[in-house]
Amino acid sequence: MKDIRRSHGDLHFWILLLTIYILTYYPSSAFAHVERGQATGFVTGLQHPWSGLDHVLAMIAVGIWGAQLGSPAIWLLPVTFPMVMSMGAMMGLLGIPLPGIEIGIALSAILLGAMVFGELRPKLVIAAVMVGFFAVFHGHAHGTELPAGQSGLLYSMGFVIATGILHGMGITIGLINRWPAGKIALRGAGALITIMGVTFLWKALT
């Protein structure tokens, strides 16, 4: 058993090393004149979700709420969000209008924050539909902002990965839910996200 575990550890080590090698072959500066201007698409996509506080708070709220709900919501909600968000982005790219985008994003922060604050536990389907519904607004607003001359593929990958990392941060924060003080802290964070959502809504309406 110990040998098997050690061989798995070895395999993971060599895979990690191979990954490092592959990543070192992705220096953006070396892509100076590759045909479709792919130089900074990945980095731009990776940075983009962090540029808007509304997006950041909603993503983290999804992760925290998932952690509060436990398995399978802890991974189902973060899986649902990027996939539906991409559909929202696709709608934007196809020119399908979505009214009240900023209001929808603000409402996502308000309601997701409220869910965390109240530790509400709706049925899994309802939680997934709710997260998916708001993901459309986030995708429509943010997914279509590819700077000119950059690779759409690498931008998309960076954007989705960064969103996933934000969910992961939310889940990690949400793990303190196992302690009584942690539960209170999470509810406080939920209240804060809701308040921030109200300010986003105020800005969207005025």
Add this chain to the structure above:
Amino acid sequence: MNAQSRKNTALLVTIASLFCPSTAAAHLVTTGMGPVYDGIGHLLLTPEDLVPVLALALYAGLRGAVSGRRAMFLLPLAWFAGGLAGSTVGGSLQFPLPAISFLVLGALIAADLRMQDNAVAILAICLGLVHGFSNGVALRDGAGTLGLIGIMSIVFISVALASASVVSLRRPWMRIAIRVAGSWICASGLLMLGWMAKGHI
């Protein structure tokens, strides 16, 4: 040399290589090391091909050792056959191949869809043939057949490493992490379809 010293040596070589960047090549047409390495470099530096290869390996790994083993042999062979066809026939594929590959494979991983080993093998063959065809057309005036051999070898190594790694996962949350990665691949595929519709790719 024992296992630990091998690891230490590999780590040292890795770190040393990070501090020794070669001159940045603005036009990555060739690696300068011959057509086989051009093929290897082509796959490693082309996310449109590399991600589907890894995605198939992850999915085959989720399905078990038999699927992983079949994918490990069938994908590179089909890739090579498709490449030969592409370099002979020429032309171009009239559909958004990378986006569809991302979408289908990502969705399969995210859903952890149960599929028979034969079906996974057929999936590997189809993926290899279409991506290989596309590579064959691209390498017609470049690395040619030797380049295809390079691609085939790196596809084999990538599938072997990735699928073996997934097969060896025992803890449930690790499999879930793979499924989350699948959802990211699927989401990227959806976005790519959107960009294609808008004419950005």
